[in-house]
Amino acid sequence: MTLRSVLAAFVLTALAGCALSEDKVALRYVPTSSATVVDAAKGIPINLDVVDGRTSNRTIISRKINSYGMEMAAIRATQNPTELVERALKQELRIRGFDVGDKGLSVTATLNKFYNQYEVGFFTGSAVSSVDVNVLVGDQSAPTFEKTFNANQTDDAFIADGDNAKAALEAALGKVISQIMANSKFMDALISEAGAGAPAVTPSSEDVTS
Secondary structure: OOHHHHHHHHHHHHHHOOOOOOEEEOOOOOOOOOOOOOHHHOOOEEEEEEEEOOOOOOOOOEEEEOOOOOEEEEEEEOOOHHHHHHHHHHHHHHHOOOEEEOOOEEEEEEEEEEEEEEEOOOOOEEEEEEEEEEEEEEOOOOEEEEEEEEEEEEEEEOOOOHHHHHHHHHHHHHHHHHHHHHOHHHHHHHHHHHHHOOOOOOOOHHHOOO
């Protein structure tokens, strides 16, 4: 047996790990960049709603694989990924000065994908994570802004377990949230739409000059 074959066999064995037992991981949001207050956003009320639009893999975030690349035991999150997305968006909006609550401009974020796929390589495996979020501002029938944001993260993984899936998914989520908050059209929609909805101010008689 050649050294190359020995190394390949070792990698495949390590990657499989305990492929028959399920893992559960606690996910967290890890910001990818620092944020500051946006003066124009101060006090603007935002009503954020995050919904689960996933059509598959709604109860798991990944699966372990065996040495042949076959999917095995499930990897699950201790919380619903939509809750994580909601906390992340609320955190970033509040940092910038928005007042996120149950009133104000409607912002709907739909989580369409949140999944890590393990892949087998020759010298190492990979944890390939993808997060997909659609963001809509305003009324569903006539939104002032709508865009789908997607980010991927690929990490080397010697073991196809919950920890490696967690790390890759958290990185992908951080990228998506960063994309959303850095999108100037999204921020403009929040500020301009909120301003357009403010009541008009009627000048008093003292303010009117002949």
